[in-house]
Amino acid sequence: MSSLADIRRRLTSVKQTRQITGAMETVSVAKMRKATERLEKCRAYTELLGKMMSFAACGENTYRSPFFMRPKDGKRLVIVLSSDKGLCGGFDHDIFRLADTAIDDDTLVMPIGQTAGDRYKSFPNADLSFVNSYNVEHKTAQKISRKLLGSFGNGVSEISVIYSAMYSRTAWKPVKRTLLPVEKPLGSADGATNITLFEPSERAITETLIPMYVSAVVYGALAENAAAEHSARRAAMSAATESADELIAKLSVEYNRARQSNVTEQIIEIIGSTEALNGQGVDNEKNS
Numbered sequence: 001m002s003s004l005a006d007i008r009r010r011l012t013s014v015k016q017t018r019q020i021t022g023a024m025e026t027v028s029v030a031k032m033r034k035a036t037e038r039l040e041k042c043r044a045y046t047e048l049l050g051k052m053m054s055f056a057a058c059g060e061n062t063y064r065s066p067f068f069m070r071p072k073d074g075k076r077l078v079i080v081l082s083s084d085k086g087l088c089g090g091f092d093h094d095i096f097r098l099a100d101t102a103i104d105d106d107t108l109v110m111p112i113g114q115t116a117g118d119r120y121k122s123f124p125n126a127d128l129s130f131v132n133s134y135n136v137e138h139k140t141a142q143k144i145s146r147k148l149l150g151s152f153g154n155g156v157s158e159i160s161v162i163y164s165a166m167y168s169r170t171a172w173k174p175v176k177r178t179l180l181p182v183e184k185p186l187g188s189a190d191g192a193t194n195i196t197l198f199e200p201s202e203r204a205i206t207e208t209l210i211p212m213y214v215s216a217v218v219y220g221a222l223a224e225n226a227a228a229e230h231s232a233r234r235a236a237m238s239a240a241t242e243s244a245d246e247l248i249a250k251l252s253v254e255y256n257r258a259r260q261s262n263v264t265e266q267i268i269e270i271i272g273s274t275e276a277l278n279g280q281g282v283d284n285e286k287n288s
Contacts, residue, residue, distance in 0.1 A: 004258050011251045018244035024087065025237035032230035036169060038136065039223045046220040049213045053182055056206050065206050066153055070181050074157030075125075077108040077148075079179075079218075081163040081225040082116035084134050089239075091164065091172075091232035092116075098174040099162050108156065112144075112222075136226050141219035148214060152180045163221040164228035170235070172228035179217055182210070 056065075080099045082092045092115045103109055110127045111120045117131035129147075133140050148159055159180040164172045 004255065004262060007251060007255045007258055011248065011255060014244055014247050014251065018241060018248065021237045021240040021244060025234055025241055028230050028234035028237055032169070032227065032234055035136070035223070035227035035230050036166070039166060039220075039227045042216075042220055042223050046216045049209065049216045052209055053213050056182075056202070056209060065182075065203075065210060067149075067180055067210050068182050071153050071157045074153070074155050075106055075108050076158045076160070077110060077151060077156045078102055079110045079112060079144075079148075079159070079161040079221075080116045080120065081134070081161065081221060082111065082113035082119075083225075083229045083233075084114045085233075086115070087236060088229055088233040089236035091229055095162060095164060095174045098176060102160070102162065102176055113225075134222070134226075136219070136222045138215070138219060141215045141222060144218050145211060145215040148180065148218075149211060161218070161221050163225040164232075165224045166227050166231070169231065172231060177217070177221070179214060182213070 056068075078099065080095065080103075082095055086092075095116075096119060106125070108125045108127060109120050109123050110130060111117045112130050113134040114131065117128055120126045121128060130144055133144065152159055158178065160176055160178045162174060162176045165175045166172050
């Protein structure tokens with residue numbers, strides 16, 4: 001059995017850890033609520049642009065944007081979003097497991113987030129220019145989208161993004177979404193026919209929509225991933241806090257038992273010493 005000092009030292013350490021995990025859980029709840037609200041607002045905008053791009057991509061129109069067609073030559077570019085910090089359970093591990101299935105030696109990788117940057121910094125085809133751009137801002141999404149639009153067709157034949165998508169406040173899952181070329185839908189979008197009328201012109205509308213669409217998808221991926229990260233960290237800190245509470249209860253019982261055993265031993269020693277002294281006094285009286 002451990003000594004009282006060892007148990008007391010460990011109990012103090014666990015209580016301090018519990019305070020940290022409890023505080024981090026509280027902070028994560030606040031950040032998750034804010035990120036979720038932001039995500040719900042941007043989803044409507046992204047879905048609307050997606051529908052508009054579906055109308056432009058489908059149908060037999062005279063103008064075909066180069067962003068609707070896959071170049072014959074070029075490499076695939078995969079954007080991998082991760083967290084900037086740890087302590088979020090298997091959040092990043094799940095993303096990297098999906099990314100490993102989509103990345104080979106010929107794939108270009110653009111990591112966004114410190115964790116992804118650390119993983120792919122030694123990758124031969126890694127573009128680390130946006131590692132520190134893991135912040136959900138429109139200007140960040142626009143900066144990334146401009147580079148993507150400039151890369152497509154210039155050595156890049158396909159661009160996709162891997163991130164964690166939120167399905168509910170407590171459920172998320174890594175997904176891979178093709179960004180460019182704009183995929184033609186399997187069917188018409190919301191009843192769209194093969195003939196779509198454009199005003200002022202198909203080319204003007206399409207060329208205006210594409211940068212907005214790419215920027216919106218990048219921003220949406222950043223928002224989804226951030227919300228999922230805060231949700232994962234909240235879950236991880238909640239589990240850590242519960243484990244700390246269980247360990248504190250276990251150590252408290254062990255400490256009380258050890259203290260009771262120590263007190264009992266001291267009482268036995270006192271009783272034994274008293275009896276020995278009493279016996280010695282009786283012998284002295286007989287001798288006298």
